[in-house]
Amino acid sequence: MSAARWRRAMNSSAAAATTTRSVHGTAVVHPLRPNRAADTSPPAQGEAPRWLRAIVRPIRWHHVVVAALVLLYPFVATPFFTFQIGAQSLALGLIALSLTFLGGYGGMVSLAQMTIAGLAAYLLAIFGTSSNAAISLGWPWWLALAAALTIATLVAAAIGWLSVRTEGIYTIMITLAVGVAFFYLAQQNYTLFNGFQGFSKIAAPTVFDLDLREPTAFYFLALACAVTAYFFVKHLIRAPFGVALQGIRDNPRRMQALGYAVTAHRVGAYAVAGLLAGVGGVLMVWYNGRISPGTVGTGAMINILIIAVLGGMKHPIGAFIGAVVFVLLQNFAIDLVDRERFNLVIGGVFLAIVLFSPDGLLGLWQQLRARLSGRVTQPRHRPHSSTKNRSET
Amino acid sequence: MNSKYGKVFARSVLGAAALFAVAGAAQAQEVLKIGLLASLEGPFAAPGQDSMRGADLALKERNGMAGGKKIEFVKVSSDATPDKAVNATRKAVEQDKVQIMIGPLSGDEGIAVKNYAKTQPNITFVNGSSGAQAATLTDPAPNFYRFNTEGAQWMVGLGEHALAKGYKKVYLIAEDYGFPYSQVQGFMASYCAKGGKVLDKAWVPLGTKDYASVIAKIPKDIDALVVVLGGSDAVNFLTQYEQAGGDKPMIGGSITVDQTVLNFKGKRRESLLGTASAGPMADSIDTPEWKKFVADYKANFKDGFPSPSLFAYLYYINTKATLDALDAVKGDLSGGQKAYREALQKTNFKGPAGDVKIDANRNGVGTTYITEVTKAADGSFYNKVVKSVPNISQTLGLSDAEFKKMGLGTRDVPDCRK
Numbered sequence: 117m118s119a120a121r122w123r124r125a126m127n128s129s130a131a132a133a134t135t136t137r138s139v140h141g142t143a144v145v146h147p148l149r150p151n152r153a154a155d156t157s158p159p160a161q162g163e164a165p166r167w168l169r170a171i172v173r174p175i176r177w178h179h180v181v182v183a184a185l186v187l188l189y190p191f192v193a194t195p196f197f198t199f200q201i202g203a204q205s206l207a208l209g210l211i212a213l214s215l216t217f218l219g220g221y222g223g224m225v226s227l228a229q230m231t232i233a234g235l236a237a238y239l240l241a242i243f244g245t246s247s248n249a250a251i252s253l254g255w256p257w258w259l260a261l262a263a264a265l266t267i268a269t270l271v272a273a274a275i276g277w278l279s280v281r282t283e284g285i286y287t288i289m290i291t292l293a294v295g296v297a298f299f300y301l302a303q304q305n306y307t308l309f310n311g312f313q314g315f316s317k318i319a320a321p322t323v324f325d326l327d328l329r330e331p332t333a334f335y336f337l338a339l340a341c342a343v344t345a346y347f348f349v350k351h352l353i354r355a356p357f358g359v360a361l362q363g364i365r366d367n368p369r370r371m372q373a374l375g376y377a378v379t380a381h382r383v384g385a386y387a388v389a390g391l392l393a394g395v396g397g398v399l400m401v402w403y404n405g406r407i408s409p410g411t412v413g414t415g416a417m418i419n420i421l422i423i424a425v426l427g428g429m430k431h432p433i434g435a436f437i438g439a440v441v442f443v444l445l446q447n448f449a450i451d452l453v454d455r456e457r458f459n460l461v462i463g464g465v466f467l468a469i470v471l472f473s474p475d476g477l478l479g480l481w482q483q484l485r486a487r488l489s490g491r492v493t494q495p496r497h498r499p500h501s502s503t504k505n506r507s508e509t
Numbered sequence: 510m511n512s513k514y515g516k517v518f519a520r521s522v523l524g525a526a527a528l529f530a531v532a533g534a535a536q537a538q539e540v541l542k543i544g545l546l547a548s549l550e551g552p553f554a555a556p557g558q559d560s561m562r563g564a565d566l567a568l569k570e571r572n573g574m575a576g577g578k579k580i581e582f583v584k585v586s587s588d589a590t591p592d593k594a595v596n597a598t599r600k601a602v603e604q605d606k607v608q609i610m611i612g613p614l615s616g617d618e619g620i621a622v623k624n625y626a627k628t629q630p631n632i633t634f635v636n637g638s639s640g641a642q643a644a645t646l647t648d649p650a651p652n653f654y655r656f657n658t659e660g661a662q663w664m665v666g667l668g669e670h671a672l673a674k675g676y677k678k679v680y681l682i683a684e685d686y687g688f689p690y691s692q693v694q695g696f697m698a699s700y701c702a703k704g705g706k707v708l709d710k711a712w713v714p715l716g717t718k719d720y721a722s723v724i725a726k727i728p729k730d731i732d733a734l735v736v737v738l739g740g741s742d743a744v745n746f747l748t749q750y751e752q753a754g755g756d757k758p759m760i761g762g763s764i765t766v767d768q769t770v771l772n773f774k775g776k777r778r779e780s781l782l783g784t785a786s787a788g789p790m791a792d793s794i795d796t797p798e799w800k801k802f803v804a805d806y807k808a809n810f811k812d813g814f815p816s817p818s819l820f821a822y823l824y825y826i827n828t829k830a831t832l833d834a835l836d837a838v839k840g841d842l843s844g845g846q847k848a849y850r851e852a853l854q855k856t857n858f859k860g861p862a863g864d865v866k867i868d869a870n871r872n873g874v875g876t877t878y879i880t881e882v883t884k885a886a887d888g889s890f891y892n893k894v895v896k897s898v899p900n901i902s903q904t905l906g907l908s909d910a911e912f913k914k915m916g917l918g919t920r921d922v923p924d925c926r927k
Binding site (some may be wrong): 194195196197199200206300303304306311312313316317404405406408410411415446447450458459 | 549550584585586588589590591592595596599600603604617620621624684685687714715918
């Protein structure tokens with residue numbers, strides 16, 4: 117990204133909302149979209165108040181279509197598709213979203229996001245109720261949930277604080293080390309983590325007579341968390357914090373010269389991502405009903421990276437697209453080929469996607485759309501320009 | 510942003526396709542789908558493959574038919590983690606609509622599948638080879654059946670055998686998870702009751718490579734070592750113990766001195782001679798049933814092991830029991846599978862390695878074989894059967910009250926150190 121564009125973005129931080137649309141590369145010239153200039157005129161008599169219009173303005177017709185589809189989905193799909201495909205994708209997507217935010221907008225690829233999610237899950241089991249009455253404290257679910265998310269966020273910030281001084285592959289290495297260390301701690305500690313066996317019977321609570329363990333109810337819980345997190349991230353990357361984070365990603369030295377606290381922003385990003393991953397982890401433990409070291413092992417940590425890369429790190433929605441594809445492959449690849457070779461299909465699909473579209477499925481989709489419409493919308497550029505630009509620092 | 514269509518479109522297409530698939534299958538009445546879960550990935554991938562061979566063999570013996578219907582296996586896979594096992598089972602039950610489910614392979618998976626079974630009262634679940642005590646002892650599911658015996662039962666009788674060999678004081682080295690806990694309990698229950706002592710226990714994490722600190726702590730005044738390690742852990746320990754100059758005789762768990770370990774090279778190999786172990790089967794059982802089983806296995810699976818593994822055997826008897834009961838009710842699974850489950854409960858046949866039947870908790874009651882490592886005429890080592898102990902129940906030969914008092918095996922139960 118050119119320095120001139122960054123200067124523009126920085127200068128107009130008050131108008132960040134409009135400028136950054138072009139910064140993070142999602143602005144698309146849309147025929148149905150009303151002219152932006154018209155929006156700035158004062159509201160006419162009898163129209164909706166300003167705050168309502170501010171909420172409604174960014175909503176476009178495809179948002180409505182997608183919203184209708186995901187809301188109707190559990191009513192047409194079988195309980196299996198609602199729970200195992202739908203809800204699991206949303207929970208995994210939420211954890212991957214935290215990595216997309218960190219990696220795509222902060223330029224920090226952390227493998228420890230699954231560790232944070234697993235930690236939140238473990239803490240929920242330790243503070244709340246589980247099969248192991250000797251360890252679980254039996255707090256009410258809302259208190260256990262709050263404590264789990266708070267501690268997970270703090271630990272994420274601590275991991276961030278530890279790893280922000282590294283860059284690129286060293287960040288991956290240090291977060292991998294943290295993740296593997298946590299895996300072995302969980303496997304070998306019996307007083308707190310109950311070792312190899314972990315905890316089971318961790319059930320989603322019943323709220324206002326609504327049993328959240330039911331597939332449809334759990335799907336909507338996961339959907340609500342995922343949608344909230346999605347719009348939260350979308351808002352954050354256009355807010356001053358997010359814009360500064362993207363500036364730090366592309367040129368930390370220049371941002372420091374401009375007076376930004378680079379380390380603080382990065383640690384803050386880790387904390388935010390930690391909260392998202394923590395929520396995802398809670399959904400995951402409610403989905404599985406149990407947690408054991410295998411859930412936070414190296415394979416699981418790398419799966420989150422695969423999901424994020426698969427969907428594409430250009431946009432928050434990529435995490436969820438990646439998760440859906442990943443879960444579908446995990447479930448149905450075995451039906452496609454020989455029982456003993458189905459991992460080949462999974463690996464092959466991942467390889468093909470990464471090979472033909474470095475931006476994941478999102479990049480593939482945009483290429484396809486550009487080709488179909490036959491017009492050049494906007495040159496592709498990457499928000500995570502990462503190592504190439506970084507090397508100049 | 511518009512790529513959300515992509516996601517939703519793909520989802521709805523797949524959903525629709527799946528619905529058609531289910532509808533199509535429902536029309537073919539004479540085919541009965543049975544789910545088959547084993548670990549085809551992860552640390553148990555090779556045993557998982559052999560498990561599938563065992564199940565396939567049971568079906569092949571009756572030309573793919575049971576109860577007058579053609580049987581179709583819907584095979585699913587896990588990576589030996591409970592999460593994956595439940596996901597795979599849920600897919601087979603809810604998506605592929607199987608009516609009977611066989612699996613899984615490992616202990617903790619079994620407990621997770623048992624818990625899932627409770628949410629599907631109209632489906633019958635039969636164990637594969639998982640051997641966690643808790644699956645049928647703690648809070649059992651009424652529709653979960655296990656025709657094999659479990660880890661603790663496999664070691665019953667070994668304690669007396671060790672005492673008979675004059676091992677009064679032993680030191681224990683075992684992996685730190687559920688299956689070795691059960692195995693150690695099965696050994697200690699009788700060993701300690703009859704005066705044996707375990708001076709200390711070393712619980713090592715699964716996958717430990719360096720045993721130097723454990724070997725350094727082994728006391729001088731013991732009679733034997735009890736080694737409950739599996740696969741590469743066992744080989745690593747035996748090699749390092751040999752290099753450290755250790756010379757105590759050994760007692761092994763059910764998977765400690767199998768063929769993979771017996772064929773490793775080194776001086777220590779000689780000193781393995783006489784090592785006692787126990788299990789639900791042995792390579793050298795001298796009955797026509799076992800010989801026929803091995804011959805059938807070899808004839809059907811050219812790519813298989815030289816002799817069926819423990820996992821192939823356990824999946825075989827569980828699958829055979831499932832299909833036998835289907836024959837007994839002539840394939841009738843109506844009425845919430847009530848008649849079928851009664852038939853399962855009554856199942857009692859002579860398997861390759863002894864009688865197969867279940868108790869009131871729907872857990873296997875069977876024979877355990879005590880073996881010793883012996884040199885064959887051609888110089889190779891094998892496990893020779895020295896004794897078989899029939900009719901071992903899950904309470905390990907104790908009364909229910911005595912067993913309850915002891916509790917399930919853990920790191921400290923039974924203690925046996927005093």
